[in-house]
Amino acid sequence: MNMIQNHYPLNTKNVYAILLNPKLKSLIFGGDWTLQKWENGSWMGAKMNGMYGFGDVGMQLNFAPDYYCFSYPVSCYRITPGKYRIIQSFHDGREEITVSAEFWIDE
Incomplete structure (x- = not known):
């Protein structure tokens, strides 16, 4: 997994x-x-801002794309300048696949 940008401004609401998916696996996420x-x-x-919670509802496309694109709402967190990473797990029907991607929040 790779971030679309390596650096985001402090007031960013979402990171991408x-x-x-070079093996064209149909992933559950x-x-x-x-x-x-x-x-x-x-x-x-x-640390989160206030009382948020994320439920985990599984989703699987009925085709396997070349790539998946994700938006993560980081504005739900107390963001300060620094280095961050997103961790996300997927399942291919047989095993869990956990990936991460790093990025920076700048002033």
Whole structure:
């Protein structure tokens, strides 16, 4: 998975990622994802703004595209400048596949 941009402004509402699919697997995915921030030499869970929750409803396309594109609403979190990563899990019917992509939030 790769971010569409490596740097986003502090006031960004969403960040975007592309998952390339060269083996043309039909993947099952949902809204369950994790945002982490690099702090003091390790990845820490980002703090949310208020009372949010993400349910995980599975979705599977009835075809296997060359790539999947995702939008992640980071405005639900207390964003400060720094290095972040998105972690998302997928399932191909046999195994779980977990991927991540890093990006920066700038002032």
